[in-house]
Amino acid sequence: MIEIRGLTKRYGDRTAVDDLTLTVHPGRVTGFLGPNGAGKSTTMRVVVGLDRPTAGTVRVDGRRYADLPVPLRAVGALLEARSAHPGRTARDHLRVLASTAGLPRSRVDTVLELCGLTxxxxxxxxxxxxxxxxxxGVATALLGDPATVVLDEPVNGLDPDGVLWIRTLTRQLAAEGRTVLVSSHLMSEMAVxxxxxxxxGRGRLVADEPTATVLRRAGTRSVRVRSPRPDDLVGVLAGDGVSLASPERGLLEVQGLGADEIGDRALRAGIPVHELTPVSASLEEAFMDLTRDDREYRTDLRQEALT
Structure with missing residues (x-):
C-alpha cells in the first residue's frame, strides 16, 4: 500500500505537487493520469526516495522508502527505462542489482523470461x-519480487504485442494482491x-475514483441509430439542440436526444430502426473534461487552419 499525506514538492518558486493526499491500495491496478507537468513523475520519484518532499509524508506499507531494509524487495519501480549502463548486457545489469539486494541468480533468469528478454x-x-x-526496465522493477510496483509510462515504445503484455502483466500482479501504480498518456489502454x-492537474488531486465511475459520470456522448429510412428519420429527429451526422449510409449519430426519445419518435412515425446504441464517453473524453482547467500546455486546432 502507498499512503501519501499532504505531499507538497516545490522546485524554487514552482510547485510540482500541491498538498496531495491519496492511498494506492493493493489488489487493483491504479492508473495515474494527468497532463504534462501535472506532477505524476515527481510524485513517483518521491515514493521511491529519489526526491525529498517539501512537506507531507509518503509511506510504503507503513514505512518511508529510506527506512525499508531491502528496498528492491519491497518496491519495484520503472521511472527511466534507459537507466542501465549501455556497456553491460541485460543479464549482467540484473545480476549486479540482484547481488546488491542479496537475491539469488535464479531470480535474474526468472524476470528475463517473464519479460521476454531471454x-x-x-x-x-x-x-x-x-x-x-x-x-x-520492467524486469528490473520485478527483480526483487516486490509487493509494490510503480511503473511510469511502461508502454512507451512497445509494439501492440508488448502493450498487451504490459496489460496482462499488471493485472496479474494486482490479482496476486500487489499494489500496482501505472502512469500513462495512452487513455485507451488505461480504460481496459x-x-x-x-x-x-497542476499538482493537485482532480479525481480518485474507480474507472467505471469516471466513465459513468462522463455520460453518453451520442446515440448510434441504424435504419433503412435514414432520410425520413432525420426529419423526425431534427430540431433545436439536436446534432445529426451520417458517417455512412443508413447510420446516424445523434446528439441531444436520448435513445428512448429517438425510439419513441421513430415508432410514432412508423420508421423501422435496426440499431439504437447509446455511445458512452471514452476515457480520453472524460479525462479532457476533468483536466480542462488544469492543462499547462494547450493546442488550439482550428478547422480553418487545416484546410
Missing part, C-alpha cells in the same frame, strides 16, 4: 531498442487496464 539477455543494453529497454484512476 533471447537477448547477453546483448549489450546500448544496442537495445526503446521497447527492449522498456522490457528491461486500470481498475481505479487517480488524476492530477
Amino acid at each position: 533471447p537477448v539477455a547477453d546483448r549489450r543494453v546500448g544496442g537495445f531498442s526503446l521497447g527492449m529497454g522498456q522490457r528491461l 487496464t486500470a481498475d481505479h484512476l487517480v488524476v492530477l
Whole structure:
C-alpha cells in the first residue's frame, strides 16, 4: 500500500505537487493520469526516495522508502527505462542489482523470461531498442519480487504485442494482491487496464475514483441509430439542440436526444430502426473534461487552419 499525506514538492518558486493526499491500495491496478507537468513523475520519484518532499509524508506499507531494509524487495519501480549502463548486457545489469539486494541468480533468469528478454539477455543494453529497454526496465522493477510496483509510462515504445503484455502483466500482479501504480498518456489502454484512476492537474488531486465511475459520470456522448429510412428519420429527429451526422449510409449519430426519445419518435412515425446504441464517453473524453482547467500546455486546432 502507498499512503501519501499532504505531499507538497516545490522546485524554487514552482510547485510540482500541491498538498496531495491519496492511498494506492493493493489488489487493483491504479492508473495515474494527468497532463504534462501535472506532477505524476515527481510524485513517483518521491515514493521511491529519489526526491525529498517539501512537506507531507509518503509511506510504503507503513514505512518511508529510506527506512525499508531491502528496498528492491519491497518496491519495484520503472521511472527511466534507459537507466542501465549501455556497456553491460541485460543479464549482467540484473545480476549486479540482484547481488546488491542479496537475491539469488535464479531470480535474474526468472524476470528475463517473464519479460521476454531471454533471447537477448547477453546483448549489450546500448544496442537495445526503446521497447527492449522498456522490457528491461520492467524486469528490473520485478527483480526483487516486490509487493509494490510503480511503473511510469511502461508502454512507451512497445509494439501492440508488448502493450498487451504490459496489460496482462499488471493485472496479474494486482490479482496476486500487489499494489500496482501505472502512469500513462495512452487513455485507451488505461480504460481496459486500470481498475481505479487517480488524476492530477497542476499538482493537485482532480479525481480518485474507480474507472467505471469516471466513465459513468462522463455520460453518453451520442446515440448510434441504424435504419433503412435514414432520410425520413432525420426529419423526425431534427430540431433545436439536436446534432445529426451520417458517417455512412443508413447510420446516424445523434446528439441531444436520448435513445428512448429517438425510439419513441421513430415508432410514432412508423420508421423501422435496426440499431439504437447509446455511445458512452471514452476515457480520453472524460479525462479532457476533468483536466480542462488544469492543462499547462494547450493546442488550439482550428478547422480553418487545416484546410
